[in-house]
Amino acid sequence: MVNDVSRGSLASAAKRALRSAWNSRWRDEVAIFCLFVGITIVMTWPYPKFAATHLPAVGIDDGLINARFVKNFQDWVLGRRPGGLFDFDFFFPHPLAGTSSDPSFGLGALTLPLRPFTNNYLFLVNFATLASFPLVAHGTYLLTRELTGSRGGGVFAGLAFAFCFFRLHHLDHGHLLQMQWLPYALTYLHRMQREATWKNAALLCVFVFAACAASNNLGIYCVLVLPFVGLFVIGTAPKETRLLCASRIALAGALAVAMLVPVYSPYLRAANLWLGAKQTWEVLQYSGRLESFYAAPSSSALYSKNAIYAFNEGPMFIGFSVLAFAAIGLVWFGRSARRKPMTWFRYIYFSLAVVFGILCLGPQIRFKDRVLAKGIWDYLTLLPGYGSVRTPGRFYFVTAMGLALLSGCGVALVLARAKSRWLHVALSIAASLVLLFELRATPIGLRPFDSSEDTTAVYRALAAAPQPGAVVELPLSWDQEMRQRMYHHMIHGRPTVDAVSSYSLYYFSMTEDAQFKGDDGLQTISELHAAGLRYVTLRNNSLNLEQRARYMSLISSVGAKPWRTVGAYDIFELPPPPKTVPLQADRVTVDVASGTSRWAPSGTTGGFEIRLHSKMDEFMFERGPRWLDLDVSMDAPGAPAHATFRIGLAPVLMAPHKPQQLIRKFLTWRVPPGNYRTRYRIREGSTVWAEGEVELTFMPPKQ
Numbered sequence: 001m002v003n004d005v006s007r008g009s010l011a012s013a014a015k016r017a018l019r020s021a022w023n024s025r026w027r028d029e030v031a032i033f034c035l036f037v038g039i040t041i042v043m044t045w046p047y048p049k050f051a052a053t054h055l056p057a058v059g060i061d062d063g064l065i066n067a068r069f070v071k072n073f074q075d076w077v078l079g080r081r082p083g084g085l086f087d088f089d090f091f092f093p094h095p096l097a098g099t100s101s102d103p104s105f106g107l108g109a110l111t112l113p114l115r116p117f118t119n120n121y122l123f124l125v126n127f128a129t130l131a132s133f134p135l136v137a138h139g140t141y142l143l144t145r146e147l148t149g150s151r152g153g154g155v156f157a158g159l160a161f162a163f164c165f166f167r168l169h170h171l172d173h174g175h176l177l178q179m180q181w182l183p184y185a186l187t188y189l190h191r192m193q194r195e196a197t198w199k200n201a202a203l204l205c206v207f208v209f210a211a212c213a214a215s216n217n218l219g220i221y222c223v224l225v226l227p228f229v230g231l232f233v234i235g236t237a238p239k240e241t242r243l244l245c246a247s248r249i250a251l252a253g254a255l256a257v258a259m260l261v262p263v264y265s266p267y268l269r270a271a272n273l274w275l276g277a278k279q280t281w282e283v284l285q286y287s288g289r290l291e292s293f294y295a296a297p298s299s300s301a302l303y304s305k306n307a308i309y310a311f312n313e314g315p316m317f318i319g320f321s322v323l324a325f326a327a328i329g330l331v332w333f334g335r336s337a338r339r340k341p342m343t344w345f346r347y348i349y350f351s352l353a354v355v356f357g358i359l360c361l362g363p364q365i366r367f368k369d370r371v372l373a374k375g376i377w378d379y380l381t382l383l384p385g386y387g388s389v390r391t392p393g394r395f396y397f398v399t400a401m402g403l404a405l406l407s408g409c410g411v412a413l414v415l416a417r418a419k420s421r422w423l424h425v426a427l428s429i430a431a432s433l434v435l436l437f438e439l440r441a442t443p444i445g446l447r448p449f450d451s452s453e454d455t456t457a458v459y460r461a462l463a464a465a466p467q468p469g470a471v472v473e474l475p476l477s478w479d480q481e482m483r484q485r486m487y488h489h490m491i492h493g494r495p496t497v498d499a500v501s502s503y504s505l506y507y508f509s510m511t512e513d514a515q516f517k518g519d520d521g522l523q524t525i526s527e528l529h530a531a532g533l534r535y536v537t538l539r540n541n542s543l544n545l546e547q548r549a550r551y552m553s554l555i556s557s558v559g560a561k562p563w564r565t566v567g568a569y570d571i572f573e574l575p576p577p578p579k580t581v582p583l584q585a586d587r588v589t590v591d592v593a594s595g596t597s598r599w600a601p602s603g604t605t606g607g608f609e610i611r612l613h614s615k616m617d618e619f620m621f622e623r624g625p626r627w628l629d630l631d632v633s634m635d636a637p638g639a640p641a642h643a644t645f646r647i648g649l650a651p652v653l654m655a656p657h658k659p660q661q662l663i664r665k666f667l668t669w670r671v672p673p674g675n676y677r678t679r680y681r682i683r684e685g686s687t688v689w690a691e692g693e694v695e696l697t698f699m700p701p702k703q
Contacts, residue, residue: 032138032141032151032155033134036133036134036137036138036141036158036159036162037134039134039137039159039163039436040130040133040162043133043163043436043440043441044130044133044444045443045444046443046444046446047126047130047444047446048130050448051122051123051126051127051130052120052122052123053122053448053449053451054126054446054448054449055122055126055446055449056129056171056172056444056445056446056447057444057445057446057447058169058170058172059171059172060172060480060483061172061447061483061484062172062173062483063125063126063129063172063174064449064486064487065483065486065500065501066104066125066173066174067122067125067487067490068088068090068121068486068487068499069088069098069101069102069103069104069107069108069175070104070111070121070124070128071121071490072088072089073085073103073104073105073108073109074108074111074115077112078115083095084096084266085098085262085266086098086099086103086266088103089494089495089496090486090489090495090496090497090498090501091497091499091501091504091507092470092472092495092496092497092528092531092532092533093470093495093507093528093531093532093621093651093653094505094506094507094623094650094651095623095624095650095651096266096269096270096273096625096650097499097505098266099266099269099270100270100499100501100502100504100505101501101502101503102175102215102216102217102502104174104175104215105213105214105215105263106128106175106178106181106210106214106215107124107125107128107129107174107175109214110128111124111125111128114127121487122449122487126174128174128178129171129174132174132177132179132180133162133163133167133177135180136158136161136167136177136179136180136183137158137159137161137162138158138180139158139180139181139182139183139184140157140160140161140183140401140404140405140408141154141155141157141158142154142183142187143157143183143184143186143190143405144156144157144405144408144409144412146187146190147190147345147405147409148408148409148412149412150408150411150412150416151428152411152412152415152425152427152428152431152432153408153410153411153412153413153415154408155428155432156325156411156428156435157404157405157407157408157411158404158408159432159435159436159439160318160319160322160403160407160408160435160439161179161183161400161401161405163436164318164319164322164404165295165296165300165316165317165318165319165439166314166316166396166397167397167400168297168299168441169297169314169315171444175214175215175217176217176218176394176397178214178215178218179218181207181211181214182211182218182222182225182401184207184210185204185207185208185211185222185226186225186226186229187207188200188203188204188207189226189229189230189233189249190229190233190345192233192237192245192249193233193236193237193245196237196241196244196245196248196249201248201249201251201252202252204249204252205253205255205256208222208253208256209256209259209260211226212256212260212263212264213259213260213263216263216264217391217394218397219260219263219264220385220386220389221356221394221395221397225352225398226253228352229348229352230249230253232344232345232348233245234246234249236344267385268385269625269648271385271388272627272645272646272647272648273625273648274503274505274506278387278389282390283362283363283377283389283390284362284366285390286313286362286390286391286392286393286394287313287361287362287363287366287377287392287393288313288314288316288360288361288392288393288396289314289361289366289367289368290361290365290366290367290372291367291368292313292314292316292393293316293317294317295314295315295316295317296315296317297315297441299441299442300439300440300441301440301441301442302438302440303317313360313391313392313393313394313396314393314396316360316396316399316400318400318403318404319435319438319439320438321407321431321435321438322404322407322435323403323407324407324410325406325407325408325409325410325411325414325431326404326406326409326410327410328409328410328413328414329346329406329407329410329411329412330346330347330350330406330409330410332410332413333346333409333410333412333413346405346406346409349401349405349406350402350406352398352402353398353402353403354399356396356399356402357396358375358376359375359376359377359380359392359395360392360393360394360395360396360399361375361377361392362375362377362392362393363375363377363378363392377392390502411428411431414427414431415427415428449484449487450484451488454567455488456488456491457567458537458566458567458569458571459488459489459492460491460492461564461566461571462492462494462535462537462571463491463492463493465492465563465571465573467534467535467573468494468534469494469495469534469535469574469577470494470495470496470497470528470531470532470533470535471489471492471494471496471497471533471535471537472496472497472511472528472533472535472536473489473496473498473536473537473539474511474516474536474537474538474539474551475512475516475542475543475551476497476498476508476511476512476513476516482498482500485498486498486500494535495532497511497528497533498511506661507524507527507528510661511524511528513547516551516554517550517554521550521554522554522557523655523658525554525557525558526557526558526619527619527653527654527655529558529574529578530580530619530621530653530655531577531621531623531651531653532577533574533577534573534574534577535571535572535573536555536560536571536572536574537570537571537572538552538555538569538570538572539568539569540569540570541568555572558574558575559574559575560572560573560574560575561573578618578619579618579619580618580619580620580621581616581619581620581621582620582621582622582652583620583622583652583654585684585687585689587614587615587616587620588612588614588615588654588660588689589612589613589615590610590612590613590689591610591611591613591659592608592609592680592682592690593608593694594606594608594609594694594695594696594697595607595608595609595664595666606666606667606676606696606697606698606699607664607665607666607667607696608630608663608664608665608680608694608696609663609664610647610662610663610664610665610682611660611662611663612654612660612663613657613658613659613660614654614656614658614659614660615657616656616657617656617657619653619654619655619656620652620653620654621651621652621654622651622652622653623650623651623652624649624650624651624652625648625649625650625651626648626649626652627646627647627648628646628647628648628649628682628683628684628689629644629645629646629647629682629683629684630645630646630647630665630680630681630682631643631644631680631681631682631683632644632645632667632678632679632680633678633679634678634679634696635676635677636671636672636676636698637671637672638671638672639667639671639676643667645665647663647665649663667696667698669698671698672698673698673699674698675695675696675697675698676695676696676698677693677694677695678693678694678695678696679691679692679693680692680693680694
């Protein structure tokens with residue numbers, strides 16, 4: 001009985017001790033996170049005060065585009081939007097419109113709990129943008145503390161990464177700032193080295209998924225970082241637990257990849273529709289330069305004189321205090337450790353910082369207007385999917401994270417020399433204050449967003465219009481004002497032809513003023529009408545008399561009637577769409593010709609130009625995509641004997657006795673430039689649509 005009492009007393013004491021440790025641990029973590037929240041408010045003021053009504057005065061209001069993406073994502077999650085996850089309600093009637101840019105799933109998921117309380121999508125985007133600062137700081141703090149055991153070093157590293165100039169420069173790219181999940185994922189990846197538990201494996205899986213799904217911009221960088229660090233973790237794990245560590249890391253990674261399939265597979269489908277390799281000149285526009293590494297934003301209180309023009313990317317100066325502590329951490333941290341391989345992580349993150357720093361320079365290493373050397377970007381584009389990336393400068397975020405982590409190691413080393421707790425705390429606070437003083441910016445500039453009743457009247461009128469269907473606002477444009485209209489279109493919730501995104505899809509391009517005229521304009525408006533276009537708005541204050549007459553003629557050709565005038569807008573209602581039939585092989589003729597392209601970043605290219613001509617008296621319409629197979633055989637050095645490619649139609653939309661838009665398929669085979677006779681066959685399953693021979697012209701790519 002005494003033993004039973006003793007056991008009961010010991011069990012109760014153990015429970016109390018565990019509860020006390022748990023409460024103390026969470027109390028400390030909450031306090032650290034609240035500290036980061038408070039610093040965020042101070043460092044970004046007055047941005048938090050006006051989050052519901054203003055935009056950061058950075059860039060050209062891309063936050064409004066993010067807001068439209070957030071609404072599409074959240075409506076789909078809540079079951080309020082039909083179609084697939086990427087079938088966004090713009091670039092009508094194209095499917096998979098979400099693949100035309102980064103779909104901002106991270107912003108949508110982070111703010112989904114707020115959706116029952118507000119429909120102000122500007123606030124939701126601004127909230128998620130601001131929330132990324134304490135989350136990034138906390139994730140980096142946890143990672144640094146996991147590796148160094150130092151809270152002070154973790155706080156310094158978290159602040160260095162969260163408030164670096166590169167992130168402040170991208171305040172208008174809220175989706176790109178959702179960087180927090182990578183440090184969290186790396187924290188649990190390193191934790192698997194000492195505790196390969198199912199709990200840590202599950203959290204690793206969740207954070208890897210979040211890191212790659214929050215933003216496809218960030219996902220393509222994380223994919224390169226995580227395996228590299230994972231191999232280091234497995235290689236330096238204790239021998240007795242190495243196999244367990246490796247198996248559970250592999251299982252967590254495999255499950256995360258499986259969960260990411262619905263997020264990335266639409267991009268693979270879109271690659272056969274409209275996504276292609278980027279031209280070198282476009283990639284260079286979004287690449288860093290050597291002077292970017294010592295450039296600061298014009299809002300920097302200390303370094304504004306170093307501000308440079310960097311097209312949408314940079315500045316990349318990390319701060320002298322970060323560089324100094326990073327050098328200390330790289331050289332001296334862990335020298336006296338018993339298990340030195342456990343401290344070699346600093347070489348891993350230094351290597352990542354260097355490699356990603358070179359990658360962010362793009363295809364060429366440039367200093368101002370001089371090309372010093374060829375970069376390593378072209379080697380990266382050999383990996384699947386990276387040829388369509390146009391923003392090398394954003395690879396710098398891994399460099400910033402690596403340097404911040406190393407600086408945390410340096411601070412941890414200095415703090416370890418403190419002989420008293422109070423000196424330790426004082427040095428930690430002093431280091432953080434020096435860092436924040438260096439990174440501080442003048443008050444964040446803001447732009448008010450016009451959502452007045454006069455501005456939104458036409459969109460509220462469209463919300464009350466009697467007929468369902470899509471709308472197009474003419475004339476189209478690709479500017480800052482277009483971003484505002486893209487946001488206001490959420491008021492009526494109708495699909496729109498017009499949008500701003502990384503790519504402009506076919507029917508948007510064909511409705512721009514330069515293309516929307518003559519027979520092409522007539523065919524475009526009739527095809528859009530057949531697909532479900534019901535309303536057209538004309539902004540009279542953007543048209544001269546000649547343009548207005550041209551637009552009126554095109555709109556009238558499909559039977560549109562004036563419905564309402566709202567301010568400077570005339571709204572026209574189109575009649576019900578005509579009957580349509582699906583695409584079949586016997587309803588079209590197929591023309592195949594040779595096409596050439598200089599778009600590939602390496603190798604030589606040539607390809608096919610394919611048109612389908614309707615033989616029907618009715619419109620053919622399928623939102624698609626509709627897939628065909630292109631079988632190719634060519635006798636040329638460096639070319640395979642036989643190859644099959646997928647080509648897609650999205651949407652299938654053909655006016656009676658008119659051609660479908662041009663389908664291009666370029667072959668990036670490394671063959672000598674010249675002309676080659678090539679055999680082809682176009683089929684759907686076993687049904688052959690066309691076959692024959694064509695002479696393909698291969699030529700060197702444009703640099």
